[in-house]
Amino acid sequence: MNPTEPVVDLRSDTVTRPTPEMRRAIAEAVVGDDVYGDDPTVKELERRVAALAGKEAALFVPSGTMGNQIAVKCLTTPGDEVLLETHSHINFFEQGGIAANSGCLSHPVETERGMLAPEDLAAALRADDDHVARITLACVENTHNWHGGTVAPLDRVRELSAAARARGVRVHLDGARLWNASVATGVPIRDWAATADTVMMCFSKGLGAPIGSILVGEGATIGAARRVRKRWGGGMRQVGILAAACLHALDHHFERLADDHRRARALAAGIGRIPGLRVVEPETNIVMIDLEHPALDRVAALRGLKARGVLVSPYGSRRLRAVTHLDVDDAGIGRVVEALEAVAGELTAVPAR
Numbered sequence: 102m103n104p105t106e107p108v109v110d111l112r113s114d115t116v117t118r119p120t121p122e123m124r125r126a127i128a129e130a131v132v133g134d135d136v137y138g139d140d141p142t143v144k145e146l147e148r149r150v151a152a153l154a155g156k157e158a159a160l161f162v163p164s165g166t167m168g169n170q171i172a173v174k175c176l177t178t179p180g181d182e183v184l185l186e187t188h189s190h191i192n193f194f195e196q197g198g199i200a201a202n203s204g205c206l207s208h209p210v211e212t213e214r215g216m217l218a219p220e221d222l223a224a225a226l227r228a229d230d231d232h233v234a235r236i237t238l239a240c241v242e243n244t245h246n247w248h249g250g251t252v253a254p255l256d257r258v259r260e261l262s263a264a265a266r267a268r269g270v271r272v273h274l275d276g277a278r279l280w281n282a283s284v285a286t287g288v289p290i291r292d293w294a295a296t297a298d299t300v301m302m303c304f305s306k307g308l309g310a311p312i313g314s315i316l317v318g319e320g321a322t323i324g325a326a327r328r329v330r331k332r333w334g335g336g337m338r339q340v341g342i343l344a345a346a347c348l349h350a351l352d353h354h355f356e357r358l359a360d361d362h363r364r365a366r367a368l369a370a371g372i373g374r375i376p377g378l379r380v381v382e383p384e385t386n387i388v389m390i391d392l393e394h395p396a397l398d399r400v401a402a403l404r405g406l407k408a409r410g411v412l413v414s415p416y417g418s419r420r421l422r423a424v425t426h427l428d429v430d431d432a433g434i435g436r437v438v439e440a441l442e443a444v445a446g447e448l449t450a451v452p453a454r
């Protein structure tokens with residue numbers, strides 16, 4: 102690695118650092134005690150995002166995980182079953198939280214691209230009988246992280262949502278990267294949000310804020326969510342300093358997600374020319390790279406990349422994930438392609454055993 106070149110960190114879009122302008126917004130934030138409802142900057146953020154999503158109310162929360170977990174808590178009762186995609190964040194990456202926090206069973210459904218279909222719901226529902234748990238909630242993830250930042254098509258989400266509502270099943274949308282779905286398709290946030298009872302969105306991913314997510318929904322649901330957040334220790338005091346960063350991110354880093362998507366496509370195009378690797382064409386900012394050649398060992402590949410100043414995440418035994426974001430430019434993408442080419446060349450030069 103050339104020590105004068107900075108590391109290109111594509112492990113996640115959560116690794117960004119606040120820009121000087123964002124730090125200024127943080128420094129200048131007008132704050133108050135938000136547990137008393139006194140922080141004007143938090144109120145402004147909640148009002149703006151509720152309006153953007155076409156919902157009555159919003160609640161600022163410390164993390165996407167807490168937002169998802171509070172939503173499940175507010176939309177279910179203990180003993181209920183929750184329909185979700187097997188590799189959704191709520192099912193796969195939240196430590197069994199829906200069981201631990203809400204007393205719910207998960208009903209996972211494997212899909213090819215991350216989106217549940219109305220038929221999945223129909224197949225999962227059982228006759229209303231005293232022996233069985235009731236499915237009262239379906240969760241959608243958009244964009245879908247595990248499946249490579251795939252966008253759930255709006256008409257498919259609408260079909261699922263209509264089928265759920267017809268059966269009295271509520272819908273939560275994990276929209277940690279809904280911003281990316283919106284920029285990639287031109288579909289406004291409020292159109293996606295209309296398909297769900299609650300929507301969680303993160304500021305700490307592509308939008309580049311250091312901390313913060315938000316849950317939107319009906320006033321009564323968000324009122325209940327506020328109580329759960331407090332019980333779980335998520336009531337925050339002069340948190341306008343974070344809300345200011347999120348407002349700055351909304352104003353300055355939303356439209357530019359198109360740059361991340363363009364760079365993800367450029368990265369994929371570069372990787373597509375490297376023998377031994379297979380790349381999944383990205384829809385947004387997540388690029389999945391399959392180690393096709395048998396000599397491409399995941400650990401060795403990660404080590405080789407790190408030695409060249411490039412960081413990506415392991416995703417499954419023969420897959421790597423690279424996520425573009427605010428802190429990576431075109432030159433960085435070029436360096437990642439070069440590093441992958443060098444590592445693939447080096448490892449595949451050794452005859453496979």
Ligand SMILES: Cc1ncc(COP(=O)(O)O)c(C=O)c1O
Nearest residue numbers: 164165166167190242246275277
């Ligand atoms: C789809 C999705 N949902 C929820 C989360 C949780 O967000 P947080 O890390 O803020 O808890 C993540 C985090 O990566 C995510 O990718």
